[in-house]
Amino acid sequence: MKQETLQARLARSLDAANRRETRTATAPGRATRKTPATPAAGRQGAKLSVSLFASDLARLEAIRAYMAERGARVSTSQAVKLALRTAPLSGDLAAALAEIQKEDGRARKQ
Amino acid sequence: MNVLLCNGKGGTGKTTLAVLLAHALAESGKAVAVHDRDPQGTATKWLRENDGGKVQAYNPAATYDAVFVDTPPRLDTLAAALSSCSVAVIVCSPSPADLWATRDTAEAIRPHLPAKTRLRLLFNGVMSNTILARELPDLAKRVGVKALASSISRRQCYQHAALLGWQALDASAREEIFKAAIELLTE
Numbered sequence: 001m002k003q004e005t006l007q008a009r010l011a012r013s014l015d016a017a018n019r020r021e022t023r024t025a026t027a028p029g030r031a032t033r034k035t036p037a038t039p040a041a042g043r044q045g046a047k048l049s050v051s052l053f054a055s056d057l058a059r060l061e062a063i064r065a066y067m068a069e070r071g072a073r074v075s076t077s078q079a080v081k082l083a084l085r086t087a088p089l090s091g092d093l094a095a096a097l098a099e100i101q102k103e104d105g106r107a108r109k110q
Numbered sequence: 111m112n113v114l115l116c117n118g119k120g121g122t123g124k125t126t127l128a129v130l131l132a133h134a135l136a137e138s139g140k141a142v143a144v145h146d147r148d149p150q151g152t153a154t155k156w157l158r159e160n161d162g163g164k165v166q167a168y169n170p171a172a173t174y175d176a177v178f179v180d181t182p183p184r185l186d187t188l189a190a191a192l193s194s195c196s197v198a199v200i201v202c203s204p205s206p207a208d209l210w211a212t213r214d215t216a217e218a219i220r221p222h223l224p225a226k227t228r229l230r231l232l233f234n235g236v237m238s239n240t241i242l243a244r245e246l247p248d249l250a251k252r253v254g255v256k257a258l259a260s261s262i263s264r265r266q267c268y269q270h271a272a273l274l275g276w277q278a279l280d281a282s283a284r285e286e287i288f289k290a291a292i293e294l295l296t297e
Binding site for chain 1: 112
């Protein structure tokens with residue numbers, strides 16, 4: 001019984017720790033602090049505000065960890081760019097969209 | 111969440127604790143992996159031979175609730191491993207040799223520690239009711255790293271766990287591991 005309680009506490013602690021990490025990684029103040037107000041000369045950029053699910057954030061962390069394994073420290077923004085530049089345009093996108101709409105629950109019915 | 115276990119000295123219990131802490135989370139229903147960065151591959155062998163698959167060997171393509179990173183007893187390879195970690199835990203027994211190595215490890219780690227990463231000390235192999243056990247907070251101060259209030263005591267069943275898996279741990283040993291894991295995640 002006591003161990004069951006400890007297991008439940010441990011599970012809750014991990015959930016809370018992962019939520020804290022996700023908030024820190026996506027906090028607007030943190031994300032924009034190092035970003036110049038306007039793109040530097042010769043560079044084109046646009047600030048976008050997007051909502052990501054926990055699974056997407058975990059995937060970004062996996063990309064960062066994968067690159068770190070190979071000696072490259074990658075920011076969240078760079079991880080997003082890596083995902084965009086390596087994603088093939090295929091039939092998988094339609095299936096992924098259905099999954100996203102199901103998770104979102106706010107998408108208009110077609 | 112990634113938790114790195116390290117110490118420049120060998121035999122402090124990094125691998126044992128990486129696997130057992132991961133196991134505690136797996137027993138709590140979480141998807142957990144151990145990333146074995148030690149060329150000796152002890153953690154990998156442990157998971158393959160004794161574990162029943164609850165804790166997985168790390169796969170970069172998969173996602174986990176938590177990953178425990180086991181590192182070799184060297185300081186030159188830690189910088190790359192630190193970059194994606196939330197907590198770096200120096201595992202140390204309360205012996206002078208371990209404490210000296212721990213101080214060196216802390217000094218080597220600090221320049222590479224990302225701003226978001228906490229550095230903590232976890233005492234392992236502590237014999238209860240001894241002078242050293244009572245002096246743990248003072249020993250941590252000397253090393254200059256904040257120690258977890260939880261410590262891991264010297265128990266034969268932790269050695270047996272490498273042969274028999276998580277089942278080798280009695281109730282009090284499991285409780286000790288659970289409490290250390292909870293503190294690691296919450297403090």
